[in-house]
Each structure stands twice: as C-alpha cells, then as structure tokens.
Amino acid sequence: GAGVSQSPRYKVAKRGQDVALRCDPISGHVSLFWYQQALGQGPEFLTYFQNEAQLDKSGLPSDRFFAERPEGSVSTLKIQRTQQEDSAVYLCASSLGRGRDRGHNEQFFGPGTRLTVL
Amino acid sequence: LAKTTQPISMDSYEGQEVNITCSHNNIATNDYITWYQQFPSQGPRFIIQGYKTKVTNEVASLFIPADRKSSTLSLPRVSLSDTAVYYCLFSGSARQLTFGSGTQLTVLP
Numbered sequence: 001g002a003g004v005s006q007s008p009r010y011k012v013a014k015r016g017q018d019v020a021l022r023c024d025p026i027s028g029h030v031s032l033f034w035y036q037q038a039l040g041q042g043p044e045f046l047t048y049f050q051n052e053a054q055l056d057k058s059g060l061p062s063d064r065f066f067a068e069r070p071e072g073s074v075s076t077l078k079i080q081r082t083q084q085e086d087s088a089v090y091l092c093a094s095s096l097g098r099g100r101d102r103g104h105n106e107q108f109f110g111p112g113t114r115l116t117v118l
Numbered sequence: 119l120a121k122t123t124q125p126i127s128m129d130s131y132e133g134q135e136v137n138i139t140c141s142h143n144n145i146a147t148n149d150y151i152t153w154y155q156q157f158p159s160q161g162p163r164f165i166i167q168g169y170k171t172k173v174t175n176e177v178a179s180l181f182i183p184a185d186r187k188s189s190t191l192s193l194p195r196v197s198l199s200d201t202a203v204y205y206c207l208f209s210g211s212a213r214q215l216t217f218g219s220g221t222q223l224t225v226l227p
Binding site for chain 2: 004033035040041042043044045091092093105106107108109110111112
C-alpha cells in the first residue's frame with residue numbers, strides 16, 4: 001500500500017490479557033517508530049527501530065511492553081497483562097531515516113490502534 | 119528533552135489567515151522546526167519544516183526569526199477542513215519526535 005497501515009484499528013481487552021498490535025510501514029523505509037497517545041495529549045515516543053535493530057526503547061513504560069521487527073519491515077508491539085492505564089491509541093510511523101540527521105526525515109504515521117482495557 | 123510552548127486552542131473563520139506561534143527557548147543548533155497536523159482518529163501528518171527565515175509550500179508558510187526561539191505557522195485562507203490539532207516540534211539528531219499538547223484550531227463557518 002501507499003501508506004503505513006496498522007491492525008487492528010480497535011482492540012478491546014480485559015485487564016490481564018495480552019495484546020499484539022501490528023504495523024506495516026511504507027516499503028523501503030528504514031526507520032520505524034511506535035508512539036502512545038492518550039486522550040487529549042500529543043503522541044509520546046515508545047521505541048525506535050532501524051531495520052531490524054531496536055536502537056531505542058527508552059519510552060516503553062514497563063517491561064510488559066515489547067516490540068519487534070524481525071525482518072526489518074513489519075513490526076509488532078506486544079503488551080502483556082494489560083492494565084487500564086494502557087488504554088490509548090498506539091501509533092506507528094516510518095521514515096526513510098537514512099543518514100546522520102535522520103531526525104529531519106518526515107515521519108509517516110499510520111491511523112493508529114485504539115486499545116481499550118476494561 | 120526540548121520543550122515547545124504553543125496556545126492550547128484557537129478559533130478562526132473560513133477564509134481568514136491563521137497564524138499559530140510556538141516558542142522553543144532551548145532549541146539546539148542542529149534542530150529543525152517541524153509542524154504536524156492531526157485530525158481525529160488519524161495519525162499526525164507532516165505539514166512543513168524549516169531551519170531559519172521563511173519556508174513556504176503548497177499548504178503553509180513557516181516563519182522563523184534569526185534567534186530561532188520561536189516560529190509561526192501560517193495557514194492562508196483556512197477552510198472548515200483545516201480544523202485539527204497542530205503540533206510544533208523539534209526534529210534533529212534525536213530520532214524520535216517530541217510532541218507537546220498541540221493547538222486545537224477550530225475553523226468556524
């Protein structure tokens with residue numbers, strides 16, 4: 001596809017369940033990011049991949065959060081033993097991300113997955 | 119992390135020019151100033167990016183003074199479809215984007 005896609009778009013989980021959120025970045029994009037967006041707030045960084053390497057996971061709120069990108073394309077964000085405070089929209093973004101100043105690269109965002117934990 | 123300050127909300131009428139100003143006192147030398155737009159139930163979308171002076175593209179202009187401690191996003195002749203949240207942020211050597219709370223722009227008929 002032409003843009004970043006995410007699935008599912010909506011997910012309802014009972015407290016304690018595990019969930020897996022998928023991101024399909026734009027083909028050829030080296031960099032992939034996950035953000036968490038609470039209601040009424042701006043997105044907050046969770047983790048960053050360059051190809052298959054997870055170079056920064058400083059934003060993951062707890063060890064219940066895990067992300068992978070095994071082949072350098074599709075990525076999965078997994079949340080174990082979900083809690084109510086995990087309810088948010090989870091956004092994935094990708095960028096060409098080449099070069100030293102990769103922060104200047106435009107990030108292309110998917111529509112997000114809205115997670116509701118009951 | 120670098121912090122930006124922008125108004126929480128703004129109202130405008132269709133056809134008017136809208137200017138949203140953002141302050142960023144601690145911007146670093148290699149930081150660019152970038153603006154994103156977000157509609158409800160969508161991810162943010164890149165609008166414009168600049169380093170200094172003025173940048174213009176097909177949808178907006180970005181004005182950055184010489185000291186780079188602030189920037190102004192200018193949207194010419196807004197329409198109802200420009201109602202959205204607008205984020206001002208830095209993008210530089212840091213890989214991730216640091217969003218603030220943004221400015222909710224409401225365009226009225």
